[in-house]
Amino acid sequence: DVKVTQSSRYLVKRTGEKVFLECVQDMDHENMFWYRQDPGLGLRLIYFSYDVKMKEKGDIPEGYSVSREKKERFSLILESASTNQTSMYLCASSFRGSDEKLFFGSGTQLSVL
């Protein structure tokens, strides 16, 4: 069974902290994505990667960075967490050539206090 695993289900952090969200997929997918999901705003793309060491900005990259050192792992970094980054963060992956057919993790609910 295909799997995208996000390291934490719930996370509470303080304003100004550096936050790492980890995502691992076991499907040998080339593409990986980070979204945030907020009520009334839907899913918004933060960053994506089509290959190891490669990253591209999505629609809302400000305040975030990413790292993809291995094909199966894609990390989202909040350099200095702020309260407006309180959200549900979803990692997804897909095969090259079936890019839109996303497989999502269960999400990390991040609260920044």
Added chain:
Amino acid sequence: QKEVEQDPGPLSVPEGAIVSLNCTYSNSAFQYFMWYRQYSRKGPELLMYTYSSGNKEDGRFTAQVDKSSKYISLFIRDSQPSDSATYLCAMSAQTGANNLFFGTGTRLTVIP
């Protein structure tokens, strides 16, 4: 104007009912259309994928695309309590998930 509009609901129906979920869009270039289902405290999962216009059926689910009206629908026949979830439409003009536009989701509850 948003690229994709979706009524957030909530929508409550009795078990066995036919459910119709809808999205409208403004970009006539969209040609890839998807429906994702998201259970509570889970990530979305791809339910239906269609290219261009027409219908696609999978079991109790039918996805319909009307490009002339810029309108897509998901029909659920003989709805079950296990269908209770939030349904997200998504669409794009070209391949590549970085080009995907998501609706905000419709929350559906099927009452036994």
